[in-house]
Amino acid sequence: MSNHNQAAKAAAPRTAITPTRAENFPEWYQAVVKAADMAENSPVRGCMVIKPYGYALWENIQRxxxxxxxxxxxxxxxxxLLIPLSFISREAEHVDGFAKECAVVTHHRLEKTADGKMIPAPDSALEEPLVIRPTSETIIGDSMAKWVTSYRDLPLKLNQWCNVMRWEMRTRLFLRTAEFLWQEGHNAFETPEEADIDARKMLEVYHDMYENFMAIPGFKGEKTADERFPGAVHSYTIEAMMQDGKSLQACTSHNLGQNFAHSCGIKYQGRDGAEHFAHTTSWGLSTRSIGGLIMTHGDDDGLIMPPRLAPQQVIILPIVKGEDNSAVMAFAEKLSKELKSIGVRAQIDKSDARAPDKMWAAIKRGIPIRVEIGEREVAEGKLTHTRRDLGRESKTTCTAAEFVGTVKSILDAIHTNMFETAKTKSRARVYNATTLDQVKGYFAESQDLGFVRMPVELLENADYQAFKKDNSLSSRCLPFEDEGRMVLIGKSY
Amino acid sequence: MSNHNQAAKAAAPRTAITPTRAENFPEWYQAVVKAADMAENSPVRGCMVIKPYGYALWENIQRxxxxxxxxxxxxxxxxxLLIPLSFISREAEHVDGFAKECAVVTHHRLEKTADGKMIPAPDSALEEPLVIRPTSETIIGDSMAKWVTSYRDLPLKLNQWCNVMRWEMRTRLFLRTAEFLWQEGHNAFETPEEADIDARKMLEVYHDMYENFMAIPGFKGEKTADERFPGAVHSYTIEAMMQDGKSLQACTSHNLGQNFAHSCGIKYQGRDGAEHFAHTTSWGLSTRSIGGLIMTHGDDDGLIMPPRLAPQQVIILPIVKGEDNSAVMAFAEKLSKELKSIGVRAQIDKSDARAPDKMWAAIKRGIPIRVEIGEREVAEGKLTHTRRDLGRESKTTCTAAEFVGTVKSILDAIHTNMFETAKTKSRARVYNATTLDQVKGYFAESQDLGFVRMPVELLENADYQAFKKDNSLSSRCLPFEDEGRMVLIGKSY
Incomplete structure (x- = not known):
């Protein structure tokens, strides 16, 4: 090795992403998003552009x-999209919760001033301003009130996939943006029991999604009163621990009791012939989940995509040294076709980039399996495949037929490994405390931030409340498994 | 028959929808939308609520x-979603085209007045107002300008599925609403030739969609200059003739030349090393297409769904007279399962409505095939099926196995019949004129409104221009097949 090469090697970063997670987690996050080409900030304050690779992931999540x-x-x-001001004001807690972050439409036309500048036309001012939906309980409640007249119309279960807007001062791609994409479900029932069962059931649907598709192990539980959705009676949540030990509220499902039924007039004639208010729920999961996926699985080389949601599950890298690449390309095309025919999302990197650049691009995008095909391998009918989650040590050479025969079980193994790794890591960072001193000690001394699981009574302790405030802690949830006796506290996104 | 029944029969309308198409087409349209439970007006001026059955159709169109x-x-x-005022003003024709119908966001917070009323907080006024996208050429162009630096980055082809808003004074469900859903595609190329080929190619993608899924025969062509998209060099369109003889612009695809590349700064270093502006296209299809589907296929009994897009392709109606319905329901469940297993969207009407009500509900929703199962038929292992497009005369009794074996070809036959019927009807209503007198004569005398196909030179005729204005006519397109020599004129939605 020449001196020049030695110097270059010593100076080169050892990871594809700088800084590393340990060095600066928030900057690492932004760098991963950029390296994977998932999203970027837009010229519109707080709004992001979701780039094709990020959007393809969202499409798979949606499906x-x-x-x-x-x-x-x-x-x-x-x-x-637009909600009259009077609607959003109907539920007192609700409007208080969202008033500070509402984008308000006040005019419906532009006009040109004498000096050629475009301005909102003064005579197009709306009598009643409209708010861009921050969430749709009130406008959907208005329809429900029309559609429900008898107990026979219940349950009524509706969902919409849409954009919403909450004006945010400090934004971060996917995690906190003024506009984001989500689904919001809104269900109505006859009885309080049905509504509560439903709110918990929809949390299970999310839980299934997180475990079986995103490979994210969550902490399921109920929100404490101070963390509840404005207008809800019970808010259920999945809290996911990120690799920096902070919590991401991954989705929520609310039992709204009769609060919105009262304010929107969702009434029905019951089996007893009398008029009753319905019991409603609402539940949502957003593009924020993509931020959670990145911070759960990424490593210092970039993103790691959970295979069941990965836009590309297998990337085929033709490695051509000579002039004639036809044999290698034919082999790659044949393999790609075979993989697609068994339902595997495969792609060939046909760019004219150098082989190491192709490899690193695939690593940074987190593609679950890389397949390298070189001239010698084609001659032998073989290929080399590498798992993104395990890296170089998983490098395996086999025949194309063997690979096609086992690729689905490899993808499943990657999913399971990613889930188990995340579960082991996050469960190891839950510290059980029984006294306030233990709680304080943990946050003062622990090298490794995580959640503290403590008796729920400590929440009322004035000392704890001061400590919580000083340390930017919050109650993440009352885990279901503790039946209301314990609370998980931590820092959060 | 008793006198009472005779009287009831004479008074009863003979069609499920009143008024009929012949009596009042616009009211018939609204009645069909309502009877099929597809959409309704919302409390927000000009915005509609798309109900589950209408939205399920849109999901199938999207897919x-x-x-x-x-x-x-x-x-x-x-x-x-939001576009800065300065962006939308970049392209002169573009801002002129949309300024009159822009919803403008001017504030980002609400506050309570002394008397408890919510108002936009004065100190939250935005420095630069934002417009809810009426279309996204300028904001997507801004990203393209960042993403394109070399000819190697081209072509760049992007699409988004989203909501847009154009403030409308007179709205009609699906056909013209302030907020609507659509996809908008935005492509960028090196050469003018590629851009024009692309704009025409994307029109073909729409054409395929209209013919092979919506069963709608369109007139493909180019827009005349006065009907062009604001900022386009060439606008291509599919015009579909509704049953009242009016035209619906079913979708458009625009060759934007370098207009938006200039105004947004989409530049690239070419193969010659010099800097060039890109050539862009944009193309969109919206929920308006659902209005076109209804007005193409509906009859006086309501909607007729094209089978490949129908949310339910087969509805199974269990007809139970006695107390015990278990045998009929078991037969229905088995049939439903078999149909689903071969990829047919089947549903059982399990409501406790009376048999005729179930049948009429299915007719009004336009479900392609109704299957009736009664006790006697179950005993014989048989069922009766009826096509929505042909009505009673298509009633056929066969075994369940025979039905499962032929259902897919019946669905295809329905599609073909719907398409051919619409094509025959619309082609018969194109009147060929060579002189202005013929044009005038047609619109004065024809009992059956339609399109007139006339030499393109007549457009410049001052007499024609006055006649066109007085009769609310417009140029629909220069049909491709006439290679620019002829123009189709008519009334339009």
């Missing part, structure tokens, strides 16, 4: 979750 | 069209 939602007999529909 | 779009190597992505 998987939509199947789960439809399996619960929920029907998709679409409601207006 | 079919998205496949066609992706087959052209277009990638889906997502861009901000």
């Amino acid at each position: 998987a979750l939509d199947d789960g939602i439809k399996a619960e007999d929920v029907q998709n529909a679409y409601f207006p | 079919a069209l998205d496949d066609g779009i992706k087959a052209e190597d277009v990638q889906n992505a997502y861009f901000p």
Whole structure:
């Protein structure tokens, strides 16, 4: 090795992403998003552009979750983007919760001033301003009130996939943006029992999605009163622990009791002939989940895509040294076709980039399996494949037929490994405390931030409340498995 | 028959929809939308609520069209809902075209007045107002300008599925609403030739969608200058003739030349090393297409769904007279399962409505095939099926196995019959004129409104221009097949 090469090697970063997670987690996150070409900031304050690779992931999330939602007999529909101010004001807690972050439409026309500047036409001012939906309980409740007259109309289960807007001062791609994409479900029932069962059931649908598609192990539980959705009676949540030990609220499902039924007038004639208010729920999962996926699975070389959602599950890298690449390309095309025919999302990197650049591009995008095909291998009918989650040590050479025969079980193994790894890591970072001193000690001394699981009574302790505030802690949830006796606290996104 | 029954029969309308198409086409349209439970007006001016049955149709349209779009190597992505005023003003014709119908966001917070009323907080006024996208050329162009630096980055083909808003004073469900759903594609190329080929190619993708899924025969052609998209060099369109003889612009595809590349700065270093502006296209299809579907295929009994897009392709109606319905229901369940297993969207009407009500509900929703199962038929292992497009005369009794074996070819036959019927009807209503007197005569005398196909030179005739204005006519397109020599004129939606 020449001196020049030695110097270059010593200076080169050892990871594809700088900084590393350990060095600066928030900057690592932004760098991963950029390296995987998933999204970027837009010229519109707080709004992001979701680039094709990020959007393809969202499409796969949508497809998987939509199947789960439809399996619960929920029907998709679409409601207006704009909500009259009077509607959003109907539920007192609700408007207080969202008033500070509403984008308000006040005019419906532009006109040119004398100096050629475009301005909102003064005579097009709306009598009643409209708010871009931050969430749709009130506008969907208005339709429900029309559609429900008898107990025979219940349950009524509706869902919409849409954009929503909550004006945010500090934004981060996927995690916190003024505009984001989500689904919001809104169900109505006869009895309080049905509504609560439903809110918990829809959380299970999310849980299934997180475990079986995103490979993210969550902590299921109920929100404490101070963390509840504005207007809800019970809010259920899945909290996911990111690799920096902070919590991401991964989705929520709310039992709204009769609050919105009262404010929107969702009434029905009951089996007893009398008039009753319905009991409603709402539940949502957003593009924020993509941020959670990145911060759960990414490593210092970039993204790791859970295989069941990966836009590309297998990337085929033709490695050609000589002039004639026809044999290698034919082999790659044949393999790609065979993989697609068994339902595997395969792609060939046909760019004219150098082989190492192709490899690193695939690594940074987190493609679950890389297949390298070189001239010698083609001659032998063989290929080399590598798992993104395990890296170089998983490098295996086999025949194309062997690979096609085992690729699905490899993808499943990657999913399972990713899930188990994330579960082991996050479960190891839950510290059980029984006293306030233990809680304080943990956050003062632990090298490795995580959640503290403590008795729920400590929440009322004035000392704890001061400590919580000083340390930016919050109650993440009352885990279902502890039946309301314990609470998980931590820092959060 | 008793006198009472005779009187009831005479008074009863002979059609499920009143008024009929012949009596009042616009009211017939609204009645069909309502009877099929597809959409309704919302409390927000000009915005509609798309109900589950209408939305399920839109989901099927999306799926079919998205496949066609992706087959052209277009990638889906997502861009901000809000567009800065300065962006939309960049292209002069563009802002003139949309300024009159823009919803403008001016504030980002609400606050409570002393008397408890919510208002836009004065100190939250935006420095630069934002417009809810009426279309996204300028905001997507801004991203393209960043993403394109070399000819190697071209072609760049992007599409987004989203909501857009154009403030409308007179609205009609699906046909003209302030907010609507659509896809908008935006492609960029090196050469003018590629851009024009692309704009025409994407029109073919739509044409395929209209013919092979919606069963709608369109008139393909180019828009005249006065009907062009604001900022386009060439606008291509599919015009579909509704049953009242009016034209619906079913979709458009625009060759934008370098207009938006200039105004957005989409530049690339060419193969010659010099800097060039890209050539762009844009193309869109919206929920308006659902209005076109209804007005093409509906009859005086309601909607007729084209089978390949129908949310339910087969509805099974169990007809139970006695107390015990278990045998009929078991037969229905078995049939439903068999149909689903071969990929047919089947549903059982399990409501406790009376048999005729179930039948009429299925007719009004336009479900392609109704299957009736009664006790006697179950005993014989048989069923009776009826096509929505042909009505009673198509009633056929056969075994369940025979039905399962032929159902797919029946669905195809329905599609073909719907398409051919619509084609025959619309082609018969194109009147060929060579002189202005013939044109005038047609619109004065014809009992049956339609299109007039006339030499393109007549457009310049001052007499024609006055006649056109007085009769609310417009140029629909220069049909491709006439190679620019002829123009189709007519009334339009």
